[in-house]
Amino acid sequence: MKYYAGLDVSVKETSVCIVDEKGKICRERKVVSHPDDLASFLSDPQWHFERVGLEAGPLSQWLYEGLAKAGFPAICIETRHTKAFLKAQPNKTDRNDARGIAQMMRVHLFKPVHVKTLTSQKRRALLTARALLQGKAIAIENDIRGLLRNFGLKVGMVGAVKFEDRIRELIEGVPDLAEIVKPLLAARRKLREEFERLDHKVREEARIDPVCQRLMTVPGVGPIVSLAYAATIDIPARFRSSRAVGAVLGLTPILNQSGESNRIGHVSRCGDGMLRTLLYEAAQTLLTRVARWSWLKAWAMNVAKRRGARKAVVALARRLAVILHRIWSDETEFRWTREATTGHDHRQAPVL
Structure with missing residues (x-):
């Protein structure tokens, strides 16, 4: 007999529901949200799983990879489809969600989601960290602008390189205000330094990658x-x-x-x-x-x-x-004209 499992994942525990090919619930339990614990629970010889489904989320890539390495037919399913299916249930609980996902696996009513390779996950983490540092630095710069504007000090149009010099010029002779702004400048400087480090890493990664x-x-x-x-x-x-x-x-x-x-x-x-x-x-x-x-x-x-x-x-x-x-x-390159030949490169504006 074929069996299907549905996993409703949360940070600490995962609700697991196992159903047979007729839809009968065979076993339910809450398991620690770790690939080894889930694999241990699902490794009972009496279960011959056709599909093991889990909803896409923060832990899904990690759990999917662990279950797949353990030999389980794991499938990561699309979040919107899952929510639409589970809305039919009057009560939303972790147990009911696991039951619903198990039934989705049984009737094959789901949309699978591609789980990225480890290299792509690391690249995504690098780009996310870079964007986060850049956003925090810009937020501090905007806060400093707003703070000084309350005292009639206008920063004006100034780039990131000369921003700190401009601020120090404005707060010179105002020791009370300088005491407040200087810690913000120090935090902004550190964020910019770390951003430059990650930005260099991103550009170096792209430079050595043929794709x-x-x-x-x-x-x-x-x-x-x-x-x-x-x-x-x-x-x-x-x-x-x-x-x-x-x-x-x-x-x-x-x-x-x-x-x-x-x-x-x-x-x-x-x-x-x-x-x-x-x-x-x-x-x-x-x-x-x-x-x-x-x-x-x-x-x-x-x-x-x-x-x-x-x-x-x-x-x-x-x-x-x-x-x-x-x-x-x-595995080609961009063609600047409609013809098959590619023209010589010219100097361009900086690109992202």
Whole structure:
């Protein structure tokens, strides 16, 4: 007889439910949320599991990898589909959620989620830490600006390099205010130093990776975008076509159709938020800062004339996602013209 298991994962404990092929509950228990403990519980010889399902979440990659190494047919399932299925239950508890996931495994009513390789997970962690340090440093800078503005001291337009010198110039002669601001400057300086260290690591990682090198031949795409794209897509072969990448990243419009009503809304924004934002920035860079003309820029400029600059940026971001996937899959480089030959490179604006 075939058996199916559903795992409702939380930080400390995981509710496990095992059902047979007829849907009868065979065993339930709460187990410590660790791959070894879960594997030990599921390793009873009487169970011959067809599928073991767990919802995508913070611990899902770690638990999935541990269960897969232990030989279990683990499947990581999409969160939105799981929530929609479990809403049919009147009472939401960990036990009921585990039961619902087990039944989803039994009737094959789920959408699997790709679990990234360890390399992509580490790259994603690096990019997340870099963005976090940058965001905290900018937040402190904005707080300092607001604090000084209360005393009539205006920082004005100043870059990150000269920011501290400008602040010290403003608070000179105001010892009480300097005593408050200097600790903030020290914290901001430390954040900037650590950000520069991680930023260098990201750019070095992209420089030595052959896939990122090919992706960076696309105008507007630099080491940050290329590494984020490689970490998010992970395995390009998991997409049937390059056009599917735009939908996965939430860059395709929402369709709301019912009877005679047929409305096309904004982009779904259901995919990876970090990569989507970086693709927007790459599209903006291509439109405004890359001086060299290309067929891609000409296409985007025509879209901007017809539909406006904002829609052109979204459309260009979606097309960049498709082009990057095709370059990765075909192991080719970007062609600046429609012809088969590639022109000589010219000096460009800095890219992300």
